[in-house]
Amino acid sequence: xxxxxxxxxxxxxxxxxxxxxxxxxxxxxxxxxxxxxxxxxxxxxxxxxxxxxxxxxxxxxxxxxxxxxxxxxxxxxxxxxxxxxxxxxxxxxxxxxxxxxxxxxxxxxxxxxxxxxxxxxxxxxxxxxxxxxxxxxxxxxxxxxxxxxxxxxxxxxxxxxxxxxxxxxxxxxxxxxxxxxxxxxxxxxxxx
Amino acid sequence: xxxxxxxxxxxxxxxxxxxxxxxxxxxxxxxxxxxxxxxxxxxxxxxxxxxxxxxxxxxxxxxxxxxxx
Ligand code: SF4
Ligand code: SF4
Ligand code: SF4
Numbered sequence: 001x002x003x004x005x006x007x008x009x010x011x012x013x014x015x016x017x018x019x020x021x022x023x024x025x026x027x028x029x030x031x032x033x034x035x036x037x038x039x040x041x042x043x044x045x046x047x048x049x050x051x052x053x054x055x056x057x058x059x060x061x062x063x064x065x066x067x068x069x070x071x072x073x074x075x076x077x078x079x080x081x082x083x084x085x086x087x088x089x090x091x092x093x094x095x096x097x098x099x100x101x102x103x104x105x106x107x108x109x110x111x112x113x114x115x116x117x118x119x120x121x122x123x124x125x126x127x128x129x130x131x132x133x134x135x136x137x138x139x140x141x142x143x144x145x146x147x148x149x150x151x152x153x154x155x156x157x158x159x160x161x162x163x164x165x166x167x168x169x170x171x172x173x174x175x176x177x178x179x180x181x182x183x184x185x186x187x188x189x190x191x192x
Numbered sequence: 193x194x195x196x197x198x199x200x201x202x203x204x205x206x207x208x209x210x211x212x213x214x215x216x217x218x219x220x221x222x223x224x225x226x227x228x229x230x231x232x233x234x235x236x237x238x239x240x241x242x243x244x245x246x247x248x249x250x251x252x253x254x255x256x257x258x259x260x261x
Binding site: 041046052072165168170172178183188 | 229249
């Protein structure tokens with residue numbers, strides 16, 4: 001099948017995770033993976049991001065497919081149910097807003113910068129080697145730590161389900177995927 | 193003998209499809225398309241029933257059925 005430039009975006013995704021290991025401020029670039037899919041779904045009413053450009057999905061299909069790091073079993077039924085998918089979306093957002101709140105507290109001076117990456121919303125990993133000070137407010141760095149936590153957590157979850165089920169199992173419950181599909185549904189239902 | 197010609201075709205459970213587009217990427221016949229970011233649809237006349245899409249689909253919502261041709 002013909003390869004397009006966007007079939008190589010998995011390199012960008014992998015680079016992103018690696019750069020964040022050395023300098024946490026790169027985490028800010030992750031916002032692209034939030035706004036691009038949303039913009040495409042709102043403006044064009046498609047899941048163009050998932051269908052073409054998402055480097056993370058490509059990374060999973062590469063590792064799970066080409067490199068064979070997947071059992072290639074069916075995902076359990078409850079994981080593809082709407083309850084779980086929407087529930088996970090809500091949970092993910094709740095955690096996201098909590099992260100924003102922590103960032104706000106640092107901006108407001110009510111809390112000191114914490115140089116940790118929180119994995120799976122629970123485990124605090126020290127990450128101080130990746131912080132070399134910032135020209136801006138420490139809050140800028142706090143957001144970077146928080147956002148990198150979100151990205152790393154979703155990658156780890158995605159890798160686990162990649163190994164257990166099919167390579168791109170993460171795409172079944174990925175909050176961005178669920179949200180863009182919901183937006184597309186709303187756009188269809190809203191007539192045209 | 194009764195020779196009814198059967199063909200294998202992909203069928204999607206559209207209610208559970210997450211519109212990820214993996215099927216579109218793997219189908220050698222370009223038989224799949226994603227409709228308005230909501231669900232996948234097979235163009236039956238293009239599908240040759242190879243089963244690649246069913247193996248790839250992360251939600252496992254594609255089945256290969258025999259239909260009368
Ligand atoms: S569902 Fe998530 S991981 Fe999968 S392609 Fe879409 S945005 Fe990427
Ligand atoms: S691979 Fe499966 S879940 Fe993804 S769009 Fe195709 S049918 Fe739907
Ligand atoms: S069975 Fe083969 S030809 Fe038919 S839609 Fe799936 S991948 Fe395409």
